[in-house]
Amino acid sequence: MLQISDLHVSVDGKDILKGISLEMGKGEVHAIMGPNGSGKSTLSYTLAGRAGYEIAQGEILLGGVDIADLAPEERAAKGFFLALQYPVEIPGVTTMTFLRTAFNAQRKARGEEELSAPQFLRLVREKARALNVSEEMLKRALNVGFSGGEKKRMEVLQMSLFEPALTVLDETDSGLDIDALKVVADGVNALRGPERAFLVITHYQRLLDYIVPDYVHILADGRIVRSGGKELAIELEKKGYDALIREAA
Amino acid sequence: MTGAAQSWLDAALEGPDLPGLGKARGAAAKAFAKEGLPHRRMEDWKYTDIRSRLGEALPPAEPLEAPGDFLNPFAALDAPEICFGNGFWAHGAELREGVDVLTLSEALSAKADWVAKSLGAAKAPEDQPMLALNTALMRDGLCLKVARGLDGGAVVLGHEGRAGRQTVRNLIVLEPGARFTLIEAHQGGGEAQQSQQVSEIFVGEGAQLTHIRLQDAGAKTVHLATDVVNVAGGGDYRGFVTTTGAALSRQETFIEFTGPDAEAHISGAYMLASDQHADVTTRIHHAVPRCTSREVFKGVIADEARGVFQGRVIVAEGAQKTDGHQLNKTLLLSDRAEIDTKPELEIYADDVKCSHGAATGQLDENQLFYMRARGIDEASARGLLMQSFLAEALEEVEDERLRACLQGHVNGWLGAHAEKPGGVPHEL
Numbered sequence: 229m230l231q232i233s234d235l236h237v238s239v240d241g242k243d244i245l246k247g248i249s250l251e252m253g254k255g256e257v258h259a260i261m262g263p264n265g266s267g268k269s270t271l272s273y274t275l276a277g278r279a280g281y282e283i284a285q286g287e288i289l290l291g292g293v294d295i296a297d298l299a300p301e302e303r304a305a306k307g308f309f310l311a312l313q314y315p316v317e318i319p320g321v322t323t324m325t326f327l328r329t330a331f332n333a334q335r336k337a338r339g340e341e342e343l344s345a346p347q348f349l350r351l352v353r354e355k356a357r358a359l360n361v362s363e364e365m366l367k368r369a370l371n372v373g374f375s376g377g378e379k380k381r382m383e384v385l386q387m388s389l390f391e392p393a394l395t396v397l398d399e400t401d402s403g404l405d406i407d408a409l410k411v412v413a414d415g416v417n418a419l420r421g422p423e424r425a426f427l428v429i430t431h432y433q434r435l436l437d438y439i440v441p442d443y444v445h446i447l448a449d450g451r452i453v454r455s456g457g458k459e460l461a462i463e464l465e466k467k468g469y470d471a472l473i474r475e476a477a
Numbered sequence: 478m479t480g481a482a483q484s485w486l487d488a489a490l491e492g493p494d495l496p497g498l499g500k501a502r503g504a505a506a507k508a509f510a511k512e513g514l515p516h517r518r519m520e521d522w523k524y525t526d527i528r529s530r531l532g533e534a535l536p537p538a539e540p541l542e543a544p545g546d547f548l549n550p551f552a553a554l555d556a557p558e559i560c561f562g563n564g565f566w567a568h569g570a571e572l573r574e575g576v577d578v579l580t581l582s583e584a585l586s587a588k589a590d591w592v593a594k595s596l597g598a599a600k601a602p603e604d605q606p607m608l609a610l611n612t613a614l615m616r617d618g619l620c621l622k623v624a625r626g627l628d629g630g631a632v633v634l635g636h637e638g639r640a641g642r643q644t645v646r647n648l649i650v651l652e653p654g655a656r657f658t659l660i661e662a663h664q665g666g667g668e669a670q671q672s673q674q675v676s677e678i679f680v681g682e683g684a685q686l687t688h689i690r691l692q693d694a695g696a697k698t699v700h701l702a703t704d705v706v707n708v709a710g711g712g713d714y715r716g717f718v719t720t721t722g723a724a725l726s727r728q729e730t731f732i733e734f735t736g737p738d739a740e741a742h743i744s745g746a747y748m749l750a751s752d753q754h755a756d757v758t759t760r761i762h763h764a765v766p767r768c769t770s771r772e773v774f775k776g777v778i779a780d781e782a783r784g785v786f787q788g789r790v791i792v793a794e795g796a797q798k799t800d801g802h803q804l805n806k807t808l809l810l811s812d813r814a815e816i817d818t819k820p821e822l823e824i825y826a827d828d829v830k831c832s833h834g835a836a837t838g839q840l841d842e843n844q845l846f847y848m849r850a851r852g853i854d855e856a857s858a859r860g861l862l863m864q865s866f867l868a869e870a871l872e873e874v875e876d877e878r879l880r881a882c883l884q885g886h887v888n889g890w891l892g893a894h895a896e897k898p899g900g901v902p903h904e905l
Contacts, residue, residue, distance in 0.1 A: 276850050279842075304852035316847035320865025326848075329861065334852035369865075386851060 262447030307393030377408035413438030538641030564643030710736025
């Protein structure tokens with residue numbers, strides 16, 4: 229599904245990722261855990277294709293295709309989805325307009341038929357109901373005036389609409405209370421299946437109680453220093469980053 | 478007097494004149510001759526140099542038999558059309574009974590009472606050389622009166638310019654309690670043109686005028702428009718200006734409240750590219766108590782284009798309970814694009830509520846990335862963000878069908894300038 233090999237990335241001339249290799253199969257859930265400054269967000273933005281994240285070395289294959297030179301919108305159309313830590317507010321664009329524009333843009337890019345307004349409305353309503361997203365939220369400008377929990381639910385709604393093959397959740401748990409966390413986790417778990425992979429990037433083990441990963445990787449100073457099963461997250465919770473990273477060194 | 482100013486005054490002497498204007502023309506020419514064309518040492522003209530762009534007067538335009546190129550951007554409204562070609566009356570549909578329509582020359586020949594009473598009578602700021610020049614040179618125009626208490630419906634006033642100097646004077650009179658919608662659409666070809674228009678607008682007691690202007694004049698046109706609006710007690714004026722055309726344009730709106738409890742909204746959207754220069758200058762005079770004014774101007778400026786917004790609000794001593802609000806925001810799409818924004822509040826009363834805001838910015842990289850990461854291509858994302866930026870201004874147009882026509886024009890511009898094939902998404 230996703231193959232990252234020897235990935236080196238710099239931002240503003242500063243090396244942040246220093247040789248990351250990671251292989252994810254279809255339907256797998258991987259967690260990347262790391263302290264602040266270890267390169268977690270750089271990895272997710274690099275995968276999404278954000279400008280300013282320079283790949284100095286290595287490659288990123290999505291479904292066997294090198295995506296390093298693709299624009300963010302092209303990656304999205306190929307089934308890549310990044311759920312952001314801080315979803316962006318877009319005043320003046322209603323949530324519904326945004327969702328439909330994005331949804332149909334992806335379909336069009338894949339050569340699929342676009343959905344008509346009524347068809348799309350039906351689809352959104354069904355998905356929104358499952359995530360407790362109200363009609364009223366859909367009519368408001370995207371993320372404007374939404375609470376932290378509402379913004380994250382909106383990210384999960386988009387994920388469930390686009391049904392991406394690979395979702396990266398970038399610290400989706402930050403700032404969420406336990407109820408909001410459960411909503412997010414339920415949304416992800418509902419979507420888990422043999423065709424969908426998830427990369428859960430987080431600082432804390434808490435989210436992994438709800439989204440149980442198949443593999444856990446520890447990121448430190450731009451490198452993966454240790455990989456293991458879900459028990460690695462529990463070990464990390466007990467020992468802390470410092471001890472674990474020292475052990476690995 | 479400079480040679481350029483003389484060329485404009487000489488222009489006044491050509492051809493047969495409209496009847497009954499001798500005295501007014503003479504006085505206006507004298508007033509204009511004092512300073513000639515406005516120059517940049519005049520505070521109101523600091524940012525717009527019309528001397529260098531206007532220079533010598535072009536030869537006067539000839540009437541067009543059939544301004545067939547006029548494409549009504551408001552066709553969806555099914556409103557009657559009146560067309561001017563090169564600044565002269567070309568043709569016009571019947572309006573509702575109780576709406577008097579005359580051309581300026583007809584009105585002067587017939588010595589219509591209401592025209593004689595109102596023409597040149599609108600209260601305006603002192604020392605306006607371009608108002609004087611218009612009086613000295615005016616050739617034709619629309620005189621329209623809506624009878625007391627009547628809902629006169631709407632009219633689309635189309636202006637198709639082809640070449641030369643066009644000087645138009647309109648007179649719009651709403652008697653007490655009347656309602657009307659005046660929609661102007663200015664278009665034109667690529668020949669050099671100087672188009673100057675003054676509209677004197679009287680909104681009677683308790684009357685309401687919606688006044689839309691879509692300025693999409695030709696690429697070599699200098700377009701100067703001045704609306705002098707007098708709003709009587711309890712009257713309501715709703716103006717909206719969309720600017721996409723002309724090499725150099727200046728839209729002046731002078732609002733004078735002549736009675737209490739009146740309201741004026743003047744808003745607009747400007748979209749400029751290449752080396753266009755567009756100036757929006759407003760002056761709202763709260764001379765009497767309890768009037769409300771509101772301005773929302775937003776713009777998008779690309780390439781080396783330049784915008785100017787000057788918004789003056791004067792609250793006279795004794796104009797208590799005035800409520801004034803002004804907002805001007807601009808997106809600059811290139812490093813060389815420029816906006817000069819100058820809010821000026823002069824408040825001489827103590828029990829008033831006045832606010833103003835001005836901001837300039839660029840498209841937000843976070844928003845662009847977010848939209849692209851969700852599958853929207855860059856040009857569409859840019860278009861959508863610009864559209865949403867301008868929405869705050871367009872929402873000032875209350876009538877949905879009218880707003881949809883303007884939105885269509887705006888989207889057309891954005892589609893052409895956000896570099897996206899097929900334009901931007903249409904519903905918002």
